[in-house]
Amino acid sequence: MTDRKAQLIVDGIDEPIELPVYSGTEGPDVIDVRALSGKGLFTYDPGFVSTAACESKITYIDGDKGILLHRGYPIEQLAEKSDYLEVCYLLLNGELPTPEQKAKFVDLVMHHTMVHEQITYFFRGFRRDAHPMAIMVACVGALSAFYHDSLDISEPYHREVCAFRLIAKMPTLAAMCYKYSIGQPFMYPRNNLTYADNFLHMMFGTPCEDYRPSPVLARAMDRIFLLHADHEQNASTSTVRLAGSSGANPFACIASGIAALWGPAHGGANEAVLAMLQEIGDESRIPEFVKRAKDPDDSFRLMGFGHRVYHNFDPRATVMKASCDEVLKELGKENEPLLKIAKRLEQIALEDDYFIKRKLYPNVDFYSGIILKAIGIPTNMFTVIFAVSRTIGWISHWSEFHSSPNRIGRPRQLYTGSRQRDYPE
Ligand code: CMC
Secondary structure, eight states: OOOOEEEEOOTTOSSOEEEEEEOOSSSOOEEOOGGGGGGTOOOOOGGGSSOOOSOOSSEEEETTTTEEEETTEEHHHHHHHOOHHHHHHHHHHSSOOOHHHHHHHHHHHHTSOOOOTTHHHHHHTSOTTSOHHHHHHHHHHHGGGTOGGGOOTTOHHHHHHHHHHHHHHHHHHHHHHHHHHHTOOOOOOOTTSOHHHHHHHHHHOBTTBOOOOOHHHHHHHHHHHHHTSOOSSOHHHHHHHHHHHTTOOHHHHHHHHHHHHTSTTTTTHHHHHHHHHHHHOSGGGHHHHHHHHHOTTOOOOOTTBOOSSOSSOOHHHHHHHHHHHHHHHHTTOTTOHHHHHHHHHHHHHHHSHHHHHTTOOBOTHHHHHHHHHHHTOOGGGHHHHHHHHHHHHHHHHHHHHHTSOOOOOOOOOOOOSOOOOOOOO
């Protein structure tokens, strides 16, 4: 890729160690440190702050400039001109589809939406108040027990079928979690609806009554899916890649991604944002919470603020904020108290030295929860919706990993435990 080299001088090693330097199409150069283990050295980078774990062609983020590109296309343009399933095609295949390719892709996804009837029995084993993410981890992992015909991961066609199955069945499982929690019958998918309409139908329709969402709500739902579709090597995607590197089947790998997403520092933040706004309860209490967020002795953080990669506005948050205004207007909820608190909190935090110095801006989750709540989706389903959306990112990265020469992921460590010692006589 390049003739550039870095030289590493290490006390106790006579010769400087030469390491190749690679340039990508965008972003910082990377130093190839693979030769170090042969010299008895490892690099140390907890949290992977300075480590490129793989080469990828799918998504690029410039966190300082607030840029997010999928296969080169800016997220703002995709949010305005494209839709979720088209972005799925783009992420998976590398190029935007022709109208014919898109129609075929949509048709294929929408004809894999049903889950095996036997899966309904899994649900009965859960308490009605189980967290839906717990059910999703279990049910998505369990899909590998149903689709034995597509588990040869060395076969590109099998990998493709798994991708279709996962993209198609995630909304069905997600809606089943909700229906189970409220004691309503599961709604079968309707393949003639759009992806977002079908999800809303399975969530809010009943056998007694159809649910017909307004185009504004369906569009907002599609946008939420689209804006969460991929985000390069985040914790859950890296988890999926690592699980995939052992040769585990894709359903098991995506289940591991769902588990990693669940935490409040990652996908669980959208649920946590809403809980925080509800706890604040009134604009007058915002300074108290901002004070707590700044206190190094208090573990409280402003949820929906900050990002490992973005040190500028999260471009997804900007689109989400506009979508939020649109949805609340459509529903006549412009004066929604939580939105007022959110807007005021954002303003106060953005003017505060603590947040300015640390470049902490609202992230995608700051506004998505308000939209989801307005649509009528309960808070504990927010992270599930993130998981539905992110499935395409996970499966695209998993596919990319398996489409080129690869080896099992195996990080090393700086060992600081006891030296070898003898068991007492
Ligand atoms: N509120 C208050 N202080 C914060 C916050 C926050 N939300 N986020 C970071 N900080 C402070 C942190 O205390 C530290 O201060 P100091 O330098 O004085 O010790 C500094 O900013 C750097 O923080 P960090 O923890 O080293 O940053 P990180 O890159 O390891 O963590 C993060 C990134 C997203 C986990 C973190 O900003 C956070 O916990 N945010 C709240 C949770 C959240 O909204 N997560 C959703 C991320 S976007 C969706 C997704 O992609 O999953």
